[in-house]
Amino acid sequence: MTVFPRMTSPYFKLAIFILLIFAAGTSVYAAFEDQYQGYLQTYDNYRQKHGMYLSTRSQYLQFGTLNSKNDALAAVKELLVARADVLTGHLSLLRLKNVDTSFNTQLETYESLLADHKSRVSTLASLEDSESLSEETEDQVPGMQIVSRKIVAGIAAGKIEAQKLQFVLLENEAQTLIKLLRESGKEVTVQERWLIDARGKRLLAEQKLSEARNRINRLDESFGQGLESSYNGIQLVLYEANQYLREGLAFMVELSESIKYGNY
């Protein structure tokens, strides 16, 4: 009887809430790790099937016998399934880490296309049919690559964004501390200087973040090698933004140290 009221207290609810958040975070991380290990196994399987495909294809092209043709058909069927599994695994990983819900529809479309592709592999009766079916998926790969790059770059940009928001909160805290010191008649010129410098770095990081977001939105225009170089460019800009925040944090540390060891 005495336990039940305690369970309804705000502290208890808060503790339960924190535990639930922690459990959710841990389960998402564990789910991703499990999925990733499964993905690696799928990738290994694909490599084996690809080796078989290359071997049987080579024999078929060299000898052209019925036997080698049947072997090549069996190998290419396994390859197509394994390749679809790798792509599906990659899309599942993206779905677990994706923070932008606008990509969910595209991910679902690609997943259903791959499922359909896999179901049709067993009906293949000739090498020509296998080529046609493979081509259908191959045509979708550039689109999948763009979505994948956009999601991954978006995740990285989200991390920079989160840091930036925390940085702004720190700036506000520092501003309050300086204000309190000034009101108590202390000299705070040095601390104000550090804060201005830190804010300057944060603004530079914001510029870089904005540039990265613009480039991410323009990724649709990139194809093939252009996509790779555009994506690398986005990564570089995000690293620069992170570096600016790091430098800003170094100024914040100077501000903190000057208060901690100063005459205050």
Next chain:
Amino acid sequence: METIETAPNETPVTQEMKPEVAVSKTPETKTAVATASLVTRTVSWFTKQTSSVKLLVGSVGFFLFLLFLLVATSLRNQSTTVVTPSPEASAQPIESALPRSQSAYSQTAPFQQFEQNLKNLQSFNATVNLAEIELAFPLLDTDVNFGNN
């Protein structure tokens, strides 16, 4: 034995010692003359050579000079001793920072909260993973064909 007169503090010099001084000076003079003639002969030989030979001789001399510098430098580096830290505890370098007195304001709750938030953000910034290697797009064969297309 005839003795040369000298000052009270000087060592007496005998007449017999004179030829010895003369003998000892003779080879030096000869060597100087020989060296001078060798230099003169070399210079005269060098001036008579064609410009290509002069260039060759100069190059050889330059490379010999470089070789000498190399050998001299390597010998000097070999002889450099490495100072190792003393095994005695009292002689070990001190790594801890000098104690500094903290301000009273740094003990207040707002400042400590600020400091903690700063440390958290620093730690996150230092370990943030922007590359997302696990999400790299897989390298796949996207040209499956048997020579029909």
